[in-house]
Amino acid sequence: MKKIDINILGLGNLGTAFFEGLQKNKNLNLHLYEENEKIRNDYAELHDVVTSPHIDTLDSGVLILCIKPQNINNFFESFSKNINKDVLICSPVAGLEIETINKYVKNRVIRIMPNLLISKNNGFIPFVKNYDDDHLGFIEIALSSLGLTREFTEQLFPLVTALSGSGPAWYYELSRQLTNSATQLGMNEDEAEELVKELIKALPNLINTEDSFAELVNKVKSPKGTTEAGLDSLNDASFDTIIFNAIQQATNRSIEISAELNNE
Ligand SMILES: NC(=O)c1ccc[n+]([C@@H]2O[C@H](COP(=O)([O-])OP(=O)(O)OC[C@H]3O[C@@H](n4cnc5c(N)ncnc54)[C@H](OP(=O)(O)O)[C@@H]3O)[C@@H](O)[C@H]2O)c1
Incomplete structure (x- = not known):
């Protein structure tokens, strides 16, 4: 089988997560691009790989845009002429709509929204695309190796x-x-961090069931017990509203970024 050329543009948090998750995939050839010289030098030292400051010409394969929304306009204005129409564009850029990318290049586009767990091949990768088939087998061969796709x-x-x-x-x-709460109540910071980190590590084993989150909460609490006392306090402090507002603000910011990028 012919290997797929995967071009990762930007080696910050997400670009590095892609690199770490994909580097052992034998069906791919990875090509790395990063403007920042220090990051390029770190990569050369740590991973023994070649990185380039800019893409030259891309004739085929996949281009994964791991750069910030504010760098997108500059990137396409400078480099869209170097990208052949056969190149599949994969965009995890928050707020960047397929329609906006197609204003710069008329290529096939797959928009994704992964999180950093792709570095451990344990991510969840929501996607939407503007083409029918699985072009180049990118979803099956590359994305699915990074986690669950939906x-x-x-x-x-x-x-x-x-x-x-x-x-x-x-x-x-x-x-x-x-x-913070534990340290304010008398525990030292190292002990508190260890306790919370161990708790997080235990969670995957506990939630890997058919139970809803409400049922899982019920399994921890008992009438008039410690958990119930804490949950009552959360309710009194409108925990549901606090979380709703945070998710609504983050969603609205994503919509705002889409509008800003679309108007650039
Ligand atoms: N981090 C996450 O968990 C996450 C999750 C989902 C989606 N995303 C999306 O992924 C994108 C990247 O996020 P990030 O957190 O990885 O950002 P980041 O850490 O700032 O990394 C971006 C890197 O790309 C470099 N860069 C910018 N323009 C470039 C160009 N034209 N050519 C080559 N390199 C270039 C930047 O260099 P300079 O700093 O020198 O500009 C920086 O090192 C964002 O659009 C974000 O919305 C991130």
Whole structure:
């Protein structure tokens, strides 16, 4: 089978997660691009791979855009002439709609919203695309090796971005606040962090069931017990509204970014 050329543009958080998740996939040839010289030098030292500052000419394969939304306009204005129409564009860029990419290049586009777990081949990868088949086998051969893939309508992408793309941050922030509470109540920070980290590590084994989240909560609490006392306090402090507002704000920001990118 012919290997697929995968071009990763930008080796920051997400580009590195793609690199780590894909580097052992024998069906792919990886090509790496990063403007930042320090990151290029770090890659050369750590991974013994060649990186280039800019893409030259891309005739085929896949281009994964791991750059920030604010760099997209510049990138396409400078480099769209170097991208052949056969190149499949894969975009994880928050808020960047397929229609906006097609204003710059008329290529096939797959829009995805992964999270950083793809680096451990354990991600969840919502996608939407503007073509019918699995062009180049990219979904089956590359994306599926990074985690579970699932098609969504593009209309749901702002919410998907808020829940799944930003998702780890909600749990990290909750964990940070649990740790802070424990230190305020007398535990030292190292002990508190270890306790919370061990708790997070245990969760996958506990939620891998058919139970809903409400049922899982019920399994932990008992009448008039410690968990119920804490949950009552969360309810009194409108925990549901706090979380709803956060997800709504993140969703709205994604919609705003789409409008900004579309008007550039
Ligand atoms: N991080 C996540 O968990 C996550 C999840 C889902 C989606 N995303 C999306 O993924 C994209 C990247 O996010 P990130 O967190 O990885 O950003 P990041 O850490 O800032 O990485 C982007 C890298 O790309 C470099 N770069 C910018 N323009 C370039 C160009 N034209 N050619 C080569 N390299 C270029 C940047 O260099 P400079 O810093 O020098 O500009 C930077 O090192 C964003 O659009 C974001 O919406 C991220």
